[in-house]
Every structure is written in C-alpha cells, then in structure tokens.
Amino acid sequence: MLGTVIDWLQAPLSGLPAMVGVIVWSIPVSVFALWVFGKTSNQDKITAVKNKIAASLFEIRLFNDDLRAIARAQWEITGHVLRYQGLALVPMVFILPPLVLLMVQLHMFYGFRGFAPGETALLRVELATTGGPRPDLAIEVPEGLHLETPAVWVPSLGELNWELAADAPGDYELGFTIGGTTATKTVSVTDRVVRLSPERPPSGFMDQLEWPSEPPFDRDAQIRRITIAYPEATMEIFGWSWEWSFAWMVVFFVLTMVFAFALKKPMGVEL
Numbered sequence: 001m002l003g004t005v006i007d008w009l010q011a012p013l014s015g016l017p018a019m020v021g022v023i024v025w026s027i028p029v030s031v032f033a034l035w036v037f038g039k040t041s042n043q044d045k046i047t048a049v050k051n052k053i054a055a056s057l058f059e060i061r062l063f064n065d066d067l068r069a070i071a072r073a074q075w076e077i078t079g080h081v082l083r084y085q086g087l088a089l090v091p092m093v094f095i096l097p098p099l100v101l102l103m104v105q106l107h108m109f110y111g112f113r114g115f116a117p118g119e120t121a122l123l124r125v126e127l128a129t130t131g132g133p134r135p136d137l138a139i140e141v142p143e144g145l146h147l148e149t150p151a152v153w154v155p156s157l158g159e160l161n162w163e164l165a166a167d168a169p170g171d172y173e174l175g176f177t178i179g180g181t182t183a184t185k186t187v188s189v190t191d192r193v194v195r196l197s198p199e200r201p202p203s204g205f206m207d208q209l210e211w212p213s214e215p216p217f218d219r220d221a222q223i224r225r226i227t228i229a230y231p232e233a234t235m236e237i238f239g240w241s242w243e244w245s246f247a248w249m250v251v252f253f254v255l256t257m258v259f260a261f262a263l264k265k266p267m268g269v270e271l
Helices: 002-013 018-040 043-062 067-110 205-210 247-267
Strands: 120-127 137-140 145-147 152-154 159-166 170-178 181-189 223-228 234-237 240-243
Touching (some): 002 067, 018 234, 043 067, 067 247
Antiparallel strands (some): 120 223, 152 159, 170 181
C-alpha cells in the first residue's frame, strides 16, 4: 500500500533531475517532523534548557579571565546539552519509524539508476539449496536484453551468475523456470528517475523492508533471491557529481534540517 502511494506521488517527478525530487520530498518531511516534534516534546523544558546553555556561554565570555568560572560553566553546559538531547530523543520515537519506511521507498528511486543501452550488469540467482551439480534452471530473456555469458554455477553459495546486457530502453521481465515453477524479475533500461528493483528478496521481514519494489519469494520456493547490479545513482550539486547510492540521503537530511530551521518559527516549534 505504501509503495502504491509513493509511486503515485513520485510520478510527476520522474522526468526531473534527481536533485529536484530530493528537494521536493524534503519539504513535507521537514513539516511533518516539526509538527511531530512540537506535539510530542516538552517545549517549555527545551526552551529552559536552551536558555541555561546560553547563560553558561555568556558566563564564559563574561569571565574569560577566571579559569575556575570557565571550567564550571563548561561542566554545566555539558549537563544541559545531555538534558537537551534526552528531551529531543522522545519525538524521535514517533518520527523515525515513518521516516525509515519513506526512506526505504525513496531509495528505490534515488539510490540507483536504470541501465543505459550497451551497459552490462551481474545477474545473480540464489537458490534455497547449495552444493551439488548445476541445477536445471532455464532463463527466458526478452528482446531488448541479452546474456553476454553462459551461467556460472557457484556450488558453495548456491548461486547462478550471468552477465546481462541492455540493448534498448524499456521495462522488461526476465523469466526463471526450475522444478516446474516459474519466477520473474523486472529490469529497467531508462534514464528517468523511476522505481528500480535491484533485488527480489526472500520472505524475511528485514529483506522485504530493504527491497520493497517486488513481491518476496515464498519460504518454500526453490529460488531464494534474484539480484541485478544496477549502477549507483549520481547526485549532482552545483556542478559537482557524487556517485554513491546513499548520496541522496546525505543531501536529503541536510535539506530537511535547513527547511526545519527555516520553518520552526512560522510553525511555532522550539528545536
């Protein structure tokens, strides 16, 4: 359900640069975080603690030739900061769970990029059992993609590996047949910001949380997971390119903090 909502909200941003999408998403997240912070934190105590920190800093400046007074003020600042952090942790209990769910979904859009025609990537199928001879697994590759290499069987890992090549833009579906059952895996060849699926995961909760783009495999399925090594996304900031799958998260958190500090007074929230 969450994936469907995110896809609908993300659709207008698919043709825009990734930086624009990250900026757009950071604004409502900032508003949400501020609203929750204001509702779940003790605003009076936060204000009082911040005033005490300011008073201690003023004391250091006023008595800058008195080492004993400076040491005492620094010790008091440490205590006030710890108290402030304790007060600020309470809202995090309410902010972090929905934020984590959102970040995982957005990572499928901004953490990776689609293939370009001519690029190749490792395609890996992990089976539920390891060892023994190469299993009888058939792969169906649609037109627009092709396999550069035959299957490489790694018995100790229970893995079959291919080098998959992209020929033309499009959304594709690979088919895998083993033991009379068929499984599929999506592949995207595009330069747009779209939902990607680097992995179709097992049925474990953490695996599904990390890779939410495709349904998980059943617990008793012969195929445990299928992964495709999508290239890491590039985040461009003021002409500077940063190629890292988590680069967008760094930018997102910085922008969220900037917008939060800009909006705290209009929203009447003390941070």
